[in-house]
Amino acid sequence: MFNRFYLILGIAIVAAYAFITFNGWELGSPTPQQLPAEARNAPGGYRSFHFWHEGYQGGK
Amino acid sequence: MKLSAAALHSQCPPKCPQCAKPVVLRAPDHSERVVCKNCFALSEVRSGVPRELKLLRELNEAPAAPPNLLPLGATGKLDDVDYVVTSHLRRKLRWCQETREQDEYWLFNQETGFRRLLHCENHWSLAEQLNDDETEFYMSQVRCRGLSLELFDECFAHNEFMVGEFARLAGAASPRKTALFIRPPFLLFCTPHKDRKLGKKQPDHEWWLAKYLEPQVIKRAFGLTDLAEPQNIAPNQPFPYRATYFYGAGLAALLFAIWMFALIRSDERVIYSQTMQLNPVTGSEETQVFFTEPFDLAPRKNLKVTARAPVNNSWAYVEGDLINEATGLVYSFALPVEYYDGYEGSEYWSEGGTATETHLSALPPGKYTMRIEVQWEHWAAPFSATVELQQGIPRFWHFFWALLAVAAIPLLVGLHQHSVYEPDRWKGSPFLPHRYKPKDDD
Structure with missing residues (x-):
């Protein structure tokens, strides 16, 4: 029973690895955000849009 | 299953020299000793058609029969071979630290001859006799059929109860020293020939090689419905999670192949x-x-x-x-x-x-x-x-983490086997291998 459980788990790990490798997946990638339609249609397009960044909070 | 000789003798069975009741011989061409199931007298099976029985040992009082899971005449199939149960034997095995009782069922097939089905503390093993030249001593090990078996223990085996047909030496009544060698799932046991005579071409020892069988195999083979599960570890019981090593190796090889393929096509x-x-x-x-x-x-x-x-x-x-x-x-x-x-x-x-x-x-x-x-x-x-x-x-770390995830369970299983399971198997043995000794004892 345990051997079978391990075999199934192992196959799942190998399958997940193959899927990630051949689809270019990265763990922890950020979810995409949608640029508002008015920003894309405005003169200058998204170049004048204020993106969502908050600036650096670190440093020493 | 060829039982033509048995069929012949079943029509005209020999009579017990003590009680004169008919004795059924299921392996008339191979049996050398027979114990009457009615009076428990031990007789020698002599050649001739029909076979004749010569009384070797009388019994005035019938011994108490131990529970018998496989009655005489029961049939079953093990390793694709049909067997019939010809005898039941109960032995007392006296080790240096403890005493155990072992049941033995002698199985017979016309082509393969006798096999011994050992049943001890709910563990089962099927043993076949080896030729003397099939074994070779090497230090404290014995080599046979490509296996190196380690000395596990020595015990004195004493027959307490016998009924049915046996090969010659099983009939010995006095305790005989038996050495056990193991390499799970195999158990090799060796008994010196007690009635060996000088000058006669007869091997020094009688060797039997047994292979562990899961209780489910016995259940299926003989159609048993209820069979107790073992509660301890038998000397030749294979480690139950050994398959994870093979699965782990296969999965790691598969991961490596995927990683190499990803490298090539990147x-x-x-x-x-x-x-x-x-x-x-x-x-x-x-x-x-x-x-x-x-x-x-x-x-x-x-x-x-x-x-x-x-x-x-x-x-x-x-x-x-x-x-x-x-x-x-x-x-x-x-x-x-x-x-x-x-x-x-x-x-x-x-x-x-x-x-x-x-x-x-x-x-x-x-x-x-x-x-x-x-x-x-x-x-x-x-x-x-x-x-x-x-x-x-190409992401090496993905490969590494996947490999670690696949290897984690076999590594833990290996640790358990080495630190818990194998020391438990060897705990009663005076020949505990050095690799399983606690470090304090070094």
Whole structure:
């Protein structure tokens, strides 16, 4: 029973690895955000849009 | 199953010399001893048609019959061979530390001859007799049929109860010393020939090689419905999780093959690389923003963004957005670049570096523009930063973590086998191998 459980788990790990490798997946990638339609249609397009960044909070 | 000889003798069975009741011989051509099931007298089976029985030992009082799981005449199939149960024997095995009772069922097949089905503390093993030249002593081991078996223990075996047909030596009534050698699932036991006569060509020892059988196999073979499960570890019981080693090796090989295939087919390429010269800004929270020319991204290939900046005891912060020109979807990332070093007392220390990278999942194929926003600590001075975007990067760490995940269980199982299971198997043996001895005993 345990051997079978391990075999199934192992196959799942190998399958997940193959899927990630051949689809270019990265763990922890950020979810995409949608640029508002008015920003894309405005003169200058998204170049004048204020993106969502908050600036650096670190440093020493 | 060929039982023609048995059929012949069943029509005209020999009579017990003591009680004169008919004695059924299921292996008339192979049996040399028979114990009458009515009076338990031991007789020698003599050649002739029909066979004749010569009384060897009378019994005035019938012994108490132990529970018999496989009655005489029961049939079953083991390893694709049909057997009939010809006898039942109960032995008392006296070890140096304990005494155990073992039941033995002698099985017979016309082509393979006798086999002994051993049943001890709910463990089962099927044994076949070896020729003397099939075994070879080597130090405390015995080599046979390509196996090296380790000496496990020595015991005295005493027959307490016998009924049915046996080969010659099983009829010995006095205790006989038996040496046991193991290499799970195999158990080799060796008994010196007690009635060996000088000058006669007769082997020194009688060797039997037994292979462990799971109780379920016995259940299926003989159609038993209820069979107790063993509660301890038999000397030749195979480690139950051994299969995880083979599965683990197979899965690791599969992972390695996938990793190699991914390496071979990867076409790592630089999509964009630029060093930006940044002019001073008017405040510490001010940033400079750049947009790249549109570029194409291929499907199902991951991305790697690297930022480099000549920081020294300072920081720079690069934020980026990959903007899909067609859909307006924005994929953001941030790359803090910082490097600090110095001395604490006389000891040099450093942390960080002048380059930082991040990996992003593959994006939907299409035309993209990258927005880069840079902020740096010494904002009043000119600065430079390099941003590079690559696609199709083989990821060794994914392979490593997958390999570790696959290997974790076999490693834990191996640790359990070495530190718990095998010492438990050997705990009653005076020949405990050095590898299983506690370190305190070294």
